[in-house]
Amino acid sequence: RKMAEEEEEEEEGEGTEGDAACESFTHTGYIVDNACWFAPDHIAADGAKMDVNPEDHTKMCLLMPPCIASGYNLLEMQADGKYAPKYYLDDESNAMAVQFFEESTNEKDYKVVVEGSNCGGSVTITTMALASDAPPEETPPDVEAPPDDETSSAFRIVTSTVGSSVVAFAFALIL
DSSP states (O other), X not given: OHHHHHHHHHHTTOOEETTEEOEEEEEEEEEEEHHHHTSGGGBOTTSOBTTTOGGGOBHHHHTSHHHHHHOEEEEEEOTTSOEEEEEEBOHHHHHHHHHHHHHOOOSBXXXXXXXXXXXXXXXXXXXXXXXXXXXXXXXXXXXXXXXXXXXXXXXXXXEEEETTEEEEEEEEOOO
């Protein structure tokens, strides 16, 4: 009976690895190698300033032997506008990242959407795609597009997607 319960938990994505509970997640962010991230001032071998402009980090650099050997992490923008590691990939996911870079036609700008599981340390990635290749989020049906003629309205509503939420801003036109 206990074995059946453990199998059921693993199918739901809430199994355990060691003593840490695993949680499924989706993350959009830049993927960079640890060797370049931990270089002085986060300046990569290709000159990219990783904490400010990770989009400048090149495929050539990501696939250098020391960079591959160091593993990869996923960055997240912080409140101060700089990037910092959010997740460190496990060995299997690092191998997936190498294959992803090798097959990609991008020379830089590795902003990715990943799905995986976090078991309290490094993460296991199950899917990875360039964020530019991800399907666009749909506009909620209750949000109307602004009129074509900007002068036909006293104010304009602008929507922006933040995570999985849609945020609306109203701007008054000042004449």
